[in-house]
């Protein structure tokens with residue numbers, strides 16, 4: 001677990017969710033949910049399958065509109081990026097994927113390739129710059145997605161189960177990248193099923209069950225003294241319905 005006193009100083013905008021509810025075909029899948037995230041923390045979103053972790057992050061990131069309630073960023077609008085379990089990459093080379101993201105972001109044509117190459121280097125992908133992104137291995141694709149997010153210098157990075165399909169070495173590469181983002185001052189909001197990973201990374205934990213946010217506590221409290229029977233069962237590795 002991480003020392004809360006060593007968090008980087010940041011002016012990243014705080015996220016406020018009030019009464020956020022997502023309904024599909026008459027069924028309430030998430031909420032109503034209130035949440036306030038401040039500071040440059042690593043927040044791990046945990047809970048059983050179907051609890052609403054992805055929905056929560058997609059709503060917070062603005063990919064889905066809520067049916068009720070509001071998602072509000074205090075202060076200036078944040079720069080945001082999101083990394084998914086299966087990276088969404090263009091049918092182009094690794095380098096071209098990054099250059100395209102920079103073009104969309106308004107980077108001048110002159111600077112795109114050099115900046116893209118720096119990011120490939122940082123994420124250990126320099127030798128693969130010409131390779132079509134879609135034939136890269138799962139771990140390489142995830143690093144490419146992280147390199148693309150890195151170029152956007154986000155205030156907030158959402159990661160939706162980014163390591164669930166990866167082997168231990170690739171998981172470590174993703175976790176190292178998460179720490180680098182954090183040290184640069186990016187707020188992390190990441191879902192994971194992996195309790196060991198959460199213990200390694202989390203400053204605080206959001207625990208969801210059946211579309212409800214039932215705990216939001218510092219990681220230490222979550223792992224040593226969870227408040228709910230569902231979280232206690234989840235930590236013990238029991239089936240939580």
Ligand SMILES: Nc1ncnc2c1ncn2[C@@H]1O[C@H](COP(=O)(O)OP(=O)(O)OP(=O)(O)O)[C@@H](O)[C@H]1O
Nearest residue numbers: 024029047048049050051052053054055056161191
């Ligand atoms: N865009 C959508 N439209 C309709 N239903 C959705 C949508 N996204 C998710 N759901 C449903 O909402 C519920 C919560 O899904 P979600 O993907 O958020 O769960 P999760 O906690 O991330 O689960 P897992 O750990 O299995 O990935 C599920 O029943 C899912 O089928």
